[in-house]
Amino acid sequence: xxxxxxxxxxxxxxxxxxxxxxxxxxxxxxxxxxxxxxxxxxxxxxxxxxxxxxxxxxxxxxxxxxxxxxxxxxxxxxxxxxxxxxxxxxxxxxxxxxxxxxxxxxxxxxxxxxxxxxxxxxxxxxxxxxxxxxxxxxxxxxxxxxxxxxxxxxxxxxxxxxxxxxxxxxxxxxxxxxxxxxxxxxxxxxxxxxxxxxxxxxxxxxxxxxxxxxxxxxxxxxxxxxxxxxxxxxxxxxxxxxxxxxxxxxxxxxxxxxxxxxxxxxxxxxx
Ligand SMILES: [Mg+2]
Numbered sequence: 652x653x654x655x656x657x658x659x660x661x662x663x664x665x666x667x668x669x670x671x672x673x674x675x676x677x678x679x680x681x682x683x684x685x686x687x688x689x690x691x692x693x694x695x696x697x698x699x700x701x702x703x704x705x706x707x708x709x710x711x712x713x714x715x716x717x718x719x720x721x722x723x724x725x726x727x728x729x730x731x732x733x734x735x736x737x738x739x740x741x742x743x744x745x746x747x748x749x750x751x752x753x754x755x756x757x758x759x760x761x762x763x764x765x766x767x768x769x770x771x772x773x774x775x776x777x778x779x780x781x782x783x784x785x786x787x788x789x790x791x792x793x794x795x796x797x798x799x800x801x802x803x804x805x806x807x808x809x810x811x812x813x814x815x816x817x818x819x820x821x822x823x824x825x826x827x828x829x830x831x832x833x834x835x836x837x838x839x840x841x842x843x844x845x846x847x848x849x850x851x852x853x854x855x856x857x858x859x860x861x862x863x864x865x866x867x868x869x870x871x872x873x874x875x876x877x878x879x880x881x882x883x884x885x886x887x888x889x890x891x892x893x894x895x896x897x898x899x900x901x902x903x904x905x906x907x908x909x910x911x912x913x914x915x916x917x918x919x920x921x922x
Contacts, residue, residue: 661864670868670890681910697725701806701841703778705752729805729841749778778805779821806841842876
């Protein structure tokens with residue numbers, strides 16, 4: 652029997668979602684069986700997406716709906732990260748620009764959330780909001796500029812890929828608010844910041860960063876976040892390729908698709 656030296660390969664695999672394991676509402680070819688296979692071989696799988704529109708619970712149901720088996724998956728996103736960060740900062744009342752998932756994660760942390768301006772708010776949390784309006788920006792600006800509230804943003808992604816075109820991402824709304832306030836966000840939770848990576852490795856119980864690897868499609872967010880967190884990175888070619896960054900950001904490994912991950916591992920894939 653082959654004996655596996657547990658230290659010789661990565662036990663903690665962090666994966667981005669869109670463009671890595673699914674595209675929109677379609678699993679990437681071979682992704683489901685590959686992940687099942689990794690789990691059978693006792694790898695700890697963590698999924699980290701910048702997308703703040705769903706809560707962790709919402710993402711877990713999306714995994715089920717698309718045919719994945721997420722019972723033991725660690726799932727995190729910028730909505731959870733923002734709520735966790737706000738709680739850490741002892742902020743208890745915020746103005747939110749965002750969707751249901753962000754509200755849900757903030758409320759889980761017992762944070763008071765409103766989408767209408769009122770006195771006594773301590774900060775603004777802004778994420779992806781497909782109902783973004785001038786009034787919401789004006790209210791958020793009041794909290795940040797006039798009331799001195801903390802300015803927390805979920806993720807810098809300027810665009811979001813639908814099946815047939817790109818649409819404005821959370822970063823577009825954040826840029827508008829930032830421009831209006833003439834101030835950068837106090838905290839940008841999502842990748843390329845290492846915050847979500849560090850939080851995931853802590854919560855998954857990874858004590859040694861050499862045991863972790865991050866799989867993503869975007870150089871500007873995923874791969875850079877892995878580099879910032881000091882772990883090895885793998886770029887897949889099934890999503891968005893920031894080719895303009897090709898000479899600036901280098902992943903440790905490049906593979907065609909997540910289903911080729913065994914080619915860079917010291918364990919073999921079951922047939
Ligand atoms: Mg992606």
